[in-house]
Amino acid sequence: MTGLNLSGLLEARRLSFRLVRSVVVLGLVYGIAATFGQGTLVEDVRAQGPTREPSPCVLHTDKVASPKRLPLGERTRVTLTARPECPERAEPLEVVLVIDNSGSMAADSKLTLAKRAASTFLDQTDFTITRVGIVTFHTTSLVVSQLSADGAGLRTAVDGIVSQGSTNIVSALDDAGRVLVAGRNDSHWPAGSAPIEVVILLSDGRHTAGGGDPGDDPRRLASAAATRLRAGGAILATVCLGDDCDRLTMSLASSSPSLYFDSPTAADLVDIYEKIAERLRRPTVTEIVVRDVIPDNMRFLVNTAEPAPDDIRGNEVIWELDSVPEAGIEIAYWLRPTEIGIWPTNVEAEATFHDIFERPGSAMFPVPEVMVSHFAFLPVMLRERCDPKLRSVDVVLLLDVSSSMRLPAVGGDVSKREAAIRAAHAFVEQMRLAGAAGAGGTTQDRVAVIGFDASVHPLIAFSNDAAAVRGALDALPDGEGTRIDLGLLAARDLFNSEPPQAGRTRAIVLLTDGRPSTGDDEVLDAARAADARGTTIFSVGLGADVNPGLLRSVAGDAARYRAADDAAALRAIYRQLAVEVPCPGGRHDWSQSWP
Secondary structure, eight states: OTTOOHHHHHHHHHHHHHHOTTSOSTTSSOSEEEETTEEEEHHHHHHTOOOOOOOSOEEEEEEEEEOSEEETTOOEEEEEEEEEEOOOOOSOEEEEEEEEOSGGGGGGGHHHHHHHHHHHHHHTOOTTSEEEEEEEESSSEEEEEEEEOOHHHHHHHHHTOOOOSOOOHHHHHHHHHHHHHHHHTSOOSOTTOOOEEEEEEEESSOOOSSSSOTTOOHHHHHHHHHHHHHHTTOEEEEEEESTTSOHHHHHHHSSSGGGEEEESSGGGHHHHHHHHHHHHHSOOEEEEEEEEEOOTTEEEEEEEEESOOSEEETTEEEEEESOOOTTOEEEEEEEEEOSSEEEESOSEEEEEEEETTOOEEEEEOOOOEEEEESSOOOHHHHGGGSOGGGOEEEEEEEEEOBGGGGSBOTTSSSBHHHHHHHHHHHHHHHSOOBTOTTOTTOOOOEEEEEEESSSEEEEEEEEOBHHHHHHHHHTOOOBSOOOHHHHHHHHHHHHHTSOOOTTEEEEEEEEESSOOSSOHHHHHHHHHHHHTTTOEEEEEEESSSSOHHHHHHHHTSGGGEEEESSHHHHHHHHHHHHHHTTOTTOOOOTTSOOO
16 A cells, blocks of 8 residues: 555545445455355445434525625625534444454554553443444454443453454454344343444454455455445444555445544554544534535536535536534535526525434525626715715725736736736726726725735825826736735734724725735734724635635635636626725615615
């Protein structure tokens, strides 16, 4: 396994899992395998896997579109969120700890630390609703303990394990299956109780002993044993210890990618077994499939999706996520409506999921609508309906001038730098500045311009002279580096240079095409420093190399983050921001009378 890229392997495994959960992937298992003494095709065994009860986990879902009002030809950003909530496990649980005690486990205190990890697992086990069995394996396997709720006796059994011989994973997994079958036939649990069955396999090597014909592939034999175990109803978690462990076979053997654990050293084992114990105590959602059906009169902009979809089938867009953090998931993309009217942004959207015990669940997303009109929502129209206290604005145009901005913008014949300058000019023309097209006879707004690369370049302080602001934009320098934090702090200092004035909105419009040269924390600290001065931040990400999560956090509100994939989209965003910046709390509710 030298040189194996494990992240690539797990991604390949994830994709193969999705194709057919009942088929053993990558050709490691084929032909005929015995299922505890009964001959049957491996594929058939997987297809006949157990039917699980519905998951008690709940998905809290939401779906929003922003902006909700837009002219025909512009875009709206759709965001789907799903946050899992799982109760503590109440069902009985049967766990078999399968521990490698081959000769190689004697090196580097691996067996000692493995036994300590197993004891830690037992310490965290609630034996009123859990029984644990223990199987060890070397050249052969040994059932050290049948399923038991005697914690002290199990710890004594673990302490007595010694290392010897080679590595017989096949025999060990088959013995684990027999331990579980024996547990089903006793009367420990009340009648009608169906305990969840879990096997936790720890090995520092690959299957090298026992079973099959001399020409059999050891990997195929080990994978077949794992398949038999899972087909019998057990959930299989695998822990791969050290450099010599067969990561490919162990990762494919686990019931899901979230149940494969890589332990580079034996010192990591205690933490891993604590994590497994916690997951068994409070189940988590381990995989989510989101299916979103786009209406015929909405154009799905594929390259704007974050993350990218795993499949697109006509109007149906599908995301398959195997990593589900406790805080939940977020999927975002842009739609371009193709028809005037009030329209839903999707036909339907559904999330299906499995928890760590392979129990299924599902949840529907709401269906947000957008209003699409012939005309643009220009500031000269909408400012008449903004709160009069927010009619004046001081805004800093904070622009990335790093070297990457010299690269061509997607879908156009200009650089990203030129696209940004043109978009900023369009913004200025809609401000109420002297000499600006959108002034309408008033000059109440002020604009400042700051560029940033490895340092900051204040081009002009707050000015209501449109010509001066345009000149500052045209004079933007270019350099190396992306110090977003320094740019935000320079904008903050500009606001700090004069006392706040009642009735004036203070805003920063940040544009970047890349990730910060510093850590994210420095950028967030700078954003908080600016926000503490009563400044609203709008962030714009240009191209595919930005960190959308960071820019949303910088803005402080997902609705104030925009993603632009090309020059036209960037210009449209800046025109829209010219409407929103003076009224960051939103436009007047058109269903209510204007005061």
